[in-house]
Amino acid sequence: xxxxxxxxxxxxxxxxxxxxxxxxxxxxxxxxxxxxxxxxxxxxxxxxxxxxxxxxxxxxxxxxxxxxxxxxxxxxxxxxxxxxxxxxxxxxxxxxxxxxxxxxxxxxxxxxxxxxxxxxxxxxxxxxxxxxxxxxxxxxxxxxxxxxxxxxxxxxxxxxxxxxxxxxxxxxxxxxxxxxxxxxxxxxxxxxxxxxxxxxxxxxxxxxxxxxxxxxxxxxxxxxxxxxxxxxxxxxxxxxxxxxxxxxxxxxxxxxxxxxxxxxxxxxxxxxxxxxxxxxxxxxxxxxxxxxxxxxxxxxxxxxxxxxxxxxxxxxxxxxxxxxxxxxxxxxxxxxxxxxxxxxxxxxxxxxxxxxxxxxxxxxxxxxxxxxxxxxxxxxxxxxxxxxxxxxxxxxxxxxxxxxxxxxxxxxxxxxxxxxxxxxxxxxxxxxxxxxxxxxxxxxxxxxxxxxxxxxx
Amino acid sequence: xxxxxxxxxxxxxxxxxxxxxxxxxxxxxxxxxxxxxxxxxxxxxxxxxxxxxxxxxxxxxxxxxxxxxxxxxxxxxxxxxxxxxxxxxxxxxxxxxxxxxxxxxxxxxxxxxxxxxxxxxxxxxxxxxxxxxxxxxxxxxxxxxxxxxxxxxxxxxxxxxxxxxxxxxxxxxxxxxxxxxxxxxxxxxxxxxxxxxxxxxxxxxxxxxxxxxxxxxxxxxxxxxxxxxxxxxxxxxxxxxxxxxxxxxxxxxxxxxxxxxxxxxxxxxxxxxxxxxxxxxxxxxxxxxxxxxxxxxxxxxxxxxxxxxxxxxxxxxxxxxxxxxxxxxxxxxxxxxxxxx
Numbered sequence: 029x030x031x032x033x034x035x036x037x038x039x040x041x042x043x044x045x046x047x048x049x050x051x052x053x054x055x056x057x058x059x060x061x062x063x064x065x066x067x068x069x070x071x072x073x074x075x076x077x078x079x080x081x082x083x084x085x086x087x088x089x090x091x092x093x094x095x096x097x098x099x100x101x102x103x104x105x106x107x108x109x110x111x112x113x114x115x116x117x118x119x120x121x122x123x124x125x126x127x128x129x130x131x132x133x134x135x136x137x138x139x140x141x142x143x144x145x146x147x148x149x150x151x152x153x154x155x156x157x158x159x160x161x162x163x164x165x166x167x168x169x170x171x172x173x174x175x176x177x178x179x180x181x182x183x184x185x186x187x188x189x190x191x192x193x194x195x196x197x198x199x200x201x202x203x204x205x206x207x208x209x210x211x212x213x214x215x216x217x218x219x220x221x222x223x224x225x226x227x228x229x230x231x232x233x234x235x236x237x238x239x240x241x242x243x244x245x246x247x248x249x250x251x252x253x254x255x256x257x258x259x260x261x262x263x264x265x266x267x268x269x270x271x272x273x274x275x276x277x278x279x280x281x282x283x284x285x286x287x288x289x290x291x292x293x294x295x296x297x298x299x300x301x302x303x304x305x306x307x308x309x310x311x312x313x314x315x316x317x318x319x320x321x322x323x324x325x326x327x328x329x330x331x332x333x334x335x336x337x338x339x340x341x342x343x344x345x346x347x348x349x350x351x352x353x354x355x356x357x358x359x360x361x362x363x364x365x366x367x368x369x370x371x372x373x374x375x376x377x378x379x380x381x382x383x384x385x386x387x388x389x390x391x392x393x394x395x396x397x398x399x400x401x402x403x404x405x406x407x408x409x410x411x412x413x414x415x416x417x418x419x420x421x422x423x424x425x426x427x428x429x430x431x432x433x434x435x436x437x438x439x440x441x442x443x444x445x446x447x448x449x450x451x452x453x454x455x456x457x458x459x460x461x462x463x464x465x466x467x468x469x470x471x472x473x474x475x476x477x478x479x480x481x482x483x484x485x
Numbered sequence: 486x487x488x489x490x491x492x493x494x495x496x497x498x499x500x501x502x503x504x505x506x507x508x509x510x511x512x513x514x515x516x517x518x519x520x521x522x523x524x525x526x527x528x529x530x531x532x533x534x535x536x537x538x539x540x541x542x543x544x545x546x547x548x549x550x551x552x553x554x555x556x557x558x559x560x561x562x563x564x565x566x567x568x569x570x571x572x573x574x575x576x577x578x579x580x581x582x583x584x585x586x587x588x589x590x591x592x593x594x595x596x597x598x599x600x601x602x603x604x605x606x607x608x609x610x611x612x613x614x615x616x617x618x619x620x621x622x623x624x625x626x627x628x629x630x631x632x633x634x635x636x637x638x639x640x641x642x643x644x645x646x647x648x649x650x651x652x653x654x655x656x657x658x659x660x661x662x663x664x665x666x667x668x669x670x671x672x673x674x675x676x677x678x679x680x681x682x683x684x685x686x687x688x689x690x691x692x693x694x695x696x697x698x699x700x701x702x703x704x705x706x707x708x709x710x711x712x713x714x715x716x717x718x719x720x721x722x723x724x725x726x727x728x729x730x731x732x733x734x735x736x737x738x739x740x741x742x743x744x745x746x747x748x749x750x751x752x753x754x755x756x757x758x759x760x761x762x763x764x765x766x767x768x769x770x771x772x773x774x775x776x777x778x779x780x781x782x783x784x785x786x787x788x789x790x791x792x793x794x795x796x797x798x799x800x801x802x803x804x805x806x807x808x809x810x811x812x813x814x815x816x817x818x819x820x821x822x823x824x825x826x
Contacts (some may be wrong), residue, residue, distance in 0.1 A: 058626070098811055098815065099811055100810075100811070100812050100815055101806045101809045101812050102806070103676060103803050103806045105800075105806070106802040106803050106805050106806050107799070107801055107802060107806075108801070109802050110608075110802040110803055111801075114608055114609040114610075114801075115609075116586075116587045116588075116589070116802075117802040117805065118587075119586060121811075128807055128809075128811065128812040129812070130809065130812045147590065149589060150589075174618075182823050294531025332804030423808070
């Protein structure tokens with residue numbers, strides 16, 4: 029069969045997988061960063077809240093004593109910071125910008141609130157709380173700054189980042205797996221359609237009727253339409269061939285009769301030789317036309333196969349009788365073996381007769397003159413078998429290829445033939461669910477053709 | 486030129502220290518060679534600490550230990566102001582140890598021993614508690630002849646008020662202006678109960694004598710100079726009064742202040758790894774069950790006490806509060822007002 033190679037423009041499945049995986053990767057990365065950012069904010073927020081509570085409690089502890097502001101830092105103000113993590117703690121209380129107590133040079137966000145900064149060689153989160161006190165009639169601006177290093181927060185964030193990474197990778201892996209499954213599922217109907225068409229026999233041009241997904245319906249119906257047109261075109265050409273063969277055969281018969289009459293009249297040897305050659309050519313043409321007709325008939329009748337009970341023995345005897353004149357012309361003895369037995373099967377009598385006639389035709393043609401062609405019918409292994417043996421050259425080795433259309437053996441030089449005969453036989457036998465076996469006679473000399481058909485009593 | 490000379494001078498003679506050394510002992514390496522000399526700054530008396538150092542040297546024969554005893558306040562002077570390099574600082578003043586760590590004068594140490602410590606006994610992997618020592622009251626039996634021994638602070642206040650003449654001038658406690666441990670005990674007392682200020686008033690009214698250290702107080706009780714020593718380190722008392730019947734150690738039943746003696750490796754330590762090994766030795770010792778010649782109480786309460794034992798002062802930034810300049814001034818002013826009448 030001719031398999032034209034179509035260049036592949038990518039793969040739907042691969043493209044689907046790549047797109048799904050790429051999407052999953054983007055989503056996983058997004059998930060990772062969102063979770064990380066969220067965790068950073070939450071951790072910062074939690075730390076800010078404690079810092080603000082601490083600063084507020086210090087601010088609340090400020091009091092005016094005499095003309096001065098003083099403050100007893102509450103124990104809880106700093107111990108609450110220690111309850112969250114083992115981070116370093118710094119604080120400062122300033123009055124009008126002057127350090128009242130606490131760590132020097134600690135700076136917090138102006139106007140209160142939280143910020144990130146550096147102090148004592150460490151990253152710190154720092155908050156400021158402000159308060160106005162009235163001392164002896166003047167207003168004083170008090171400012172409480174509390175800072176804490178961030179290693180506890182960073183440890184929490186590292187843990188969360190790890191969880192987020194695990195989550196992202198897990199999500200990605202799951203997405204890849206489900207992406208591959210989805211891509212495979214999407215491509216499966218295509219494969220099913222391909223398979224169902226690839227499995228078909230060469231002449232099977234029935235429309236595809238198995239259900240297909242909506243997206244594939246246009247493809248399927250286009251395919252069906254194409255096959256419909258192909259079928260019509262094929263049957264048109266078969267019709268044409270049959271018609272042509274038929275039309276050629278009748279005039280050929282007339283020409284042959286005229287040539288025979290002429291042969292009887294002429295006497296010069298070279299003229300007689302020319303006429304004989306002409307008759308032989310006419311015979312061959314007529315035979316080829318007959319075979320073309322047979323082939324068309326087989327193709328036509330195969331579509332709606334008739335099922336009549338047939339006995340291969342009877343068939344052999346009838347056909348032998350009909351072809352006897354042809355055999356006699358080459359002095360060939362066409363017989364049905366005496367040990368034949370009834371071999372019942374079912375099928376189309378016209379097709380089977382045509383097949384057998386082609387086999388015998390070959391046997392008579394390729395067998396030696398004054399030889400013998402033996403038919404034998406028998407039953408073996410649930411097969412009704414009709415064998416035809418001649419005494420000719422036999423088939424060359426490995427000759428199943430001979431059943432191809434217009435194929436001829438390598439050892440038939442000198443004998444005219446179309447190569448259609450065995451094709452017809454093969455088609456008929458396989459249409460009936462049987463098998464055509466070609467082999468050579470074991471003791472040498474002669475081909476043996478077996479028509480094996482289902483044994484159906 | 487003058488500056489250079491001055492720098493040279495400072496280098497070759499690290500000035501016989503502006504901080505006050507109480508005692509300095511060199512524990513020579515027991516092995517053939519001394520690879521490392523660990524410089525340990527400690528508040529614990531040399532003879533109390535010696536057994537621990539000897540058992541450490543048994544495991545590390547090539548290590549010599551230069552053991553310097555100072556008061557807890559002098560530790561701050563030596564480490565923060567003088568910036569002198571020590572390999573290990575051991576102190577009973579938990580607040581000052583936390584302050585050193587918080588202000589960046591300590592370096593972290595991580596080992597299987599430090600991992601085994603309970604959370605409350607370590608801070609920032611820099612400060613490691615290795616004992617658990619109660620503040621106790623030491624009483625002279627003779628002085629309490631005919632009186633019930635006080636079991637709680639209110640008991641003590643009542644007895645003092647009822648017998649002012651018997652105890653006048655015969656009561657001793659820490660001078661919190663001098664002793665870091667005394668200050669820690671006093672501030673924790675003030676946190677725990679309002680009784681502290683009433684007690685201070687009473688002590689002040691009876692002309693209480695002020696001491697720098699537990700040892701001196703216990704000695705005076707032994708000698709009959711003092712009838713009552715308040716807020717004495719129970720471990721010292723137990724060691725000194727071993728076998729004697731003249732004095733009695735009382736752990737107040739209203740509340741007990743439990744101090745953790747702690748160690749830290751300064752940031753500028755010359756031999757941090759060897760110092761770490763000594764820290765691990767202290768911790769392993771502290772967590773062990775079998776302490777035949779250990780001079781300090783174990784870190785974890787044992788036996789029947791375990792379930793009901795009070796928790797010690799927590800190592801954490803809360804301790805920084807009483808080191809706040811203003812708060813300290815206010816506290817000492819209030820203490821002086823009641824104690825020095």
